[in-house]
Amino acid sequence: MKALVFEKGGIGDLRVVDLERPSPGRGEVLVRVAMAGVNPIDYATATRLSAIATPKPHIPGSEFAGVVEAVGEGVEGLEPGDRVVVYNRVFDASCDMCLAGQEMLCRRGGLVGLHTNGGFAEYAVVPARNVFKIGEALSWELAASLPIAALTSYHALRRAGAGPGDLVVVVGAGGNTGMFAVQLAKIMGATVVAISRKPWVKELGADYVASLDKAREVVEEASGGRMADIVVDPLGSETLPTSLSLLGANGRLVTFGVLTGQEVRVDFRALYQAQHSIIGSTGGTRRELLDLIGMAGRGLLKVRTWRTYPLEGSIEALEKLFAKERDGRIFIKP
Ligand SMILES: [Zn+2]
Helix, strand or coil: CEEEEECCCCHHHCEEEECCCCCCCCCEEEEEEEEEECCHHHHHHHCCCHHHCCCCCECCCCCEEEEEEEECCCCCCCCCCCEEEECCEECCCCCHHHHCCCHHHCCCCEEECCCECCCCECEEEEEHHHEEECCCCCCHHHHCCHHHHHHHHHHHHHHCCCCCCCEEEEECCCCHHHHHHHHHHHHCCCEEEEECCCHHHHHHCCCEEECHHHHHHHHHHHHCCCCEEEEECCCCCCCHHHHHHCEEEEEEEEECCCCCCCCCCCCHHHHHHCCCEEEECCCCCHHHHHHHHHHHHCCCCCCCEEEEECHHHHHHHHHHHHCCCCCCEEEECC
């Protein structure tokens, strides 16, 4: 099978090669990858995190969907031909976190595509407990956006307690996670201010769209001066000071990424006096992925695609992740 691999790491070390097709072991499933989403984690796997990536040579790709090709011994409820999406946390299903339904915090956990081979290949082997069936109506682009883009946003909004009547600000609303944060906050009953330069963000259901430098006045107007209940900011140092300044009384800032830097000064007096909370969030649970599969199946979610590359174009796909002209999601279609 064809696969994108690296040995030492670094973009220059990536190449598409022919490998032997893997076979599923006991409790595992072989998935023919139909579509893989490209995310910052994949770039990090191939570069910053390459030393910890296993096995080697390593196939990155942490977000993908496809068709079951074969099932290993002991697998029930899945058969060849099933359309599936892959939950991307490696988890043991037996530690205290897993038993509490928090697989992304598994004590012996990891990430599919980093701690195992991923989906930038024609086939991938994954544990059956990571595989969820999806309906015929779901597009492969949307299916391949549920495990990271949608799930990360959904879990973050749930961690922040988003609900009817909340004013939710989404920073980076045109990004992979941002486009789903806007849609999901609307589904959860919130009023949404999308911070983005992309006009199409409005089509995702945002009530207001503003650039970062206009955020304050738009949030003031949208909230009648009360400011935001929740700000979702996955961007980091460059936007966090503004994001914190948008919070109203009892406001919650939720973060799950630091693309622009991981350090920021926080005025803790302002924080406690207005009872602000800063909430960390990572990935999501299998239960939440099931919720999203349900919502997608009912036609409640959509994804904006910018470019779809064949495996041979995966290096460009990874590099274009950070291109100014990017205007929607990037996919790899093996
Ligand atoms: Zn566990």
